[in-house]
Amino acid sequence: MKPVTWVGSAKRDLLACSTAVTRAAGRELERVQRGADPIDWKPMPTIGRGVREIRVHSEGEVRVFYVATFPEGVYVLHVFQKKTRQTARGDVALGQQRYRTMMRERRIR
DSSP states (O other), X not given: OXXXXXXXXXXXXXXXXXXXXXXXXXXXXXXXXTTOOOSSEEEOTTTOTTEEEEEEEXXXXXXXXXXXXXXXXXXXXXXXXXXXXXXXXXXXXHHHHHHHHHHHHHHHO
């Protein structure tokens, strides 16, 4: 099972959600750690290569941007509440910035 690496405030943001959301997202991330796809996801190439979005439909809409294409682990980039049909520009920008940060730090190791 691949370990999870949290980028920026992603873990804190997930833990700030309700218990139902935290559990649902946790189950989906565990599937990813084991090499399976989440139940409800979509690719997010605008964020970065290999980035996917887990869609949690519990007490509103919560999204989790992650990358699982690297052998060393699963990187969780951003967790946020989605309030409109289209992903907010700020959430896309933050996901992109954290993707760049993650890629830089991977090269340093």
